[in-house]
Amino acid sequence: MKKYLNIIVIGILAMTFLSCKKESFNYPPGTVGISKITYFPIITMKGEKYFIVAKGGTFTDPGATAKVGTDDSPVVVSGSVNTSVAGVYAVTYSAENADGFSATATRQVIVYDTQPDAAARDFSGKYLRASNSVASNWKKIGPGVYLVANPGGAPGADGIIVVAVNPTGSVISIPPQNTDSGAWASKDESYNLAGNTYSWVVVNAGYGPALRVFVKQI
CATH class of the missing domain: 2.40.128 (Lipocalin)
Structure with a gap:
């Protein structure tokens, strides 16, 4: 009976040791355990969100940058501005990561014709x-x-x-x-x-x- 008790005690001690063993957090880059990390695009517009230009003037787009994690990402620009016609124009910047997640930012360009x-x-x-x-x-x-x-x-x-x-x-x-x-x-x-x-x-x-x-x- 004493022999069996010793075996049980040893088994409990072994299980306790294994359960107390620290988990390794040395995961491969871009993962946490079995999960893949997804970094969403972050867009930063250069210049002001609201850009004002007189009718007949010139608009030069300050542009925008995008990051996915620490990496630069291409920025797609859509929208046009006609400075010969007063109005509010939207210039949109978009970027996408490798998993298909996207982000956008919009600049409002106001062409004014004020007396x-x-x-x-x-x-x-x-x-x-x-x-x-x-x-x-x-x-x-x-x-x-x-x-x-x-x-x-x-x-x-x-x-x-x-x-x-x-x-x-x-x-x-x-x-x-x-x-x-x-x-x-x-x-x-x-x-x-x-x-x-x-x-x-x-x-x-x-x-x-x-x-x-x-x-x-x-």
Whole structure:
């Protein structure tokens, strides 16, 4: 009986030793255990995300770089800019890794055609939508060119940013544009300079046809 007990004790000690043995983490490059590591592309745009150029001017694309892990990756550029026509143009940079995973980044190029009266004006500020008191913020970034955060005055939509323009007088609009949050435009726009209010219908797949009225906070 003592012999069998000794055998059992030795077996338990052997199992304990094996279970305490440290696992080797010296995996082949690009793996963890039996799993392969996938590095997703990371794109870095050179220059500004919003590039402003006067109608008839010159646009030179600053370009972008891409990395997959520590390795450089080719960048594919799509989209074109016509500086003879005012508008908002999208230049998109994309890259793909060996496993087919891709990433994109988009630059907005604004070609403006702004008259002196509008160029001297500044609509920047905080506006509250009349129906729900949700804020929309305007920031001037060029002559008659603005970035508008939460253009529809919708709760929880502060991260949505579009380009709006004021080409002359009190005329405002969201020119047709493609952004990270989809396609945008506006219609039925008006700005009341005396009352510091404006209204427009936001044209986007996530918004209805209601006229949205905003009041500037002085």
